[in-house]
Amino acid sequence: MADLRDLYQEVILEHSKAPRNYRELASGQSAEGFNPLCGDHFTVFLKLENDVVNDVSFQGSGCAISKASASMMTQAVKGKSKTEAKKLFDTFHKLVTEGDANGDRADLGKLAVFSGVSEFPVRVKCATLAWHTLKAAIEGKQGSVSTE
Ligand code: FES
Secondary structure, three states: OHHHHHHHHHHHHHHHHOOOOEOOOOOOEEEEEEEOOOOEEEEEEEEEEOOEEEEEEEEEEOOHHHHHHHHHHHHHHOOOEHHHHHHHHHHHHHHHHHOOOOOOHHHOHHHHHHHHHHHOHHHHHHHHHHHHHHHHHHOOOOOEEEOO
16 A cells, blocks of 8 residues: 555656646637636647547646646547547546446556545545546536535
8 A cells, every 4th residue: 555655656747847747738629627626727629530539638737736637638538439548537526536446447447546535535636637627628518617
């Protein structure tokens, strides 16, 4: 468990300092997401081709956990179908709310480091902010979504 915690710290720090795919996409669809508890917000940009995530990126401001989660999310869903991406969100959501016991970690790859978040309920919104936003972008929702 200590190893996973160290890894968690390391990964969060690394991705929040140098987030991957932190840019705007000129074309495609986008959505905005807010965490009303803190005011943090992200825009997620999405380019779909035949229902497959061809490119995905994000911009905005957020705490280290939310930024690291957004960064790793973009890496995880690129190349996945819309259905696979939404399923990954469900699995990830289960992991951060319920911990390891019930989730299928095998599908999550590196995202499994977020399992420790389940011990801090207020952080669940940080970890899922970008994911809620991605889901809204996939579904083509207008306006902004909230973690509430
Ligand atoms: Fe705002 Fe984490 S404190 S998203």
